[in-house]
Amino acid sequence: MAAKKILMLVGDYVEDYEVMVPFQALQMVGHTVHAVCSGKKAGDTVRTAVHDFEGDQTYSEKPGHNFALNATFAEVSAQDYDALVVPGGRAPEYIRLDQAVLEIVRHFDTAHKPIAAICHGAQLLAAAGVLKGKGCSAYPAVGPEVTLSGGTYVDIPVDKAHVDGNLVTAPAWPAHPEWLAKFLKVLGTEITL
Known part of the structure; x- marks a missing residue:
């Protein structure tokens, strides 16, 4: 391999688990992650938010860690x-307003490189116009x-992931085991035990 x-791509109030876990896990298997x-x-640093599912009508939000960036935008x-990874949280809502961020996303789509997005990360994909027909x-x-941007919203359990060509998506951090495994497969990463 x-x-x-x-x-x-991250920003302040990115979801804590959705930035920390893939950042560390992808490095653990030998990839470089910026x-x-x-x-x-x-x-x-960017501040993170911890989103949890505690029986309310929507997720709860609590302060998370300060996450250190390791590259300069x-x-x-x-x-x-x-490949590209887009974590969720509140960051996608406003980083999608930056044209340079949208151009980065469009590059990965046009070049058919693997893209993994989770939770609210799809907001950035929709804003970049890369979901049409997916x-x-x-x-x-x-x-x-997702629907308004021309994509097909795939309603799956919170711990599952979906693959459409080079795009790997999931509803939220409980899907990390399946989301990361499917992303690694799209990347061509083989892990042998």
């Missing part, structure tokens, strides 16, 4: 990366955005 170079945030540089060239899972409240 050749190690891949993976770009992760986490970047528009307007920030390597060594800066202004220095990133999407062409240098093999099946995409997301947090259920994001389903209308």
Whole structure:
């Protein structure tokens, strides 16, 4: 297996588990992961939020960790990366307003490189216009955005993941085992025990 170079797009109030777990897990299997945030540089941090499912009509939100970025957004060239990861939380809602962020997402789509998005990460994909004709899972409240952007919202259990070609999506962090396993398969990563 050749190690891949993976770009992760984050922002303040990214979901804690959805940034921390894939960032560490993808490195654990040998990939390089660069986490970047528009307007920030390597060594800066973004604040995270912990979203939980506690029986309310929607998820609850609590302060998470400060997550350190390990690359500088202004220095990133999407062409240098093999795959893209878009965590959820509140960050996708506003980083999708940055045209440079949208262009990065469009590069991965146009080049048919693997893209993994979870939860509210689909908001960024919808804004970039890359879901037309594709099946995409997301947090259920994001389903209308998937549909309005020309995609097909895939309603699956919170612990499952969906693959449509190079796109791997899931509703929320309880899907991490399946979402990451399916993303690794799309990346061509083989893990033998």
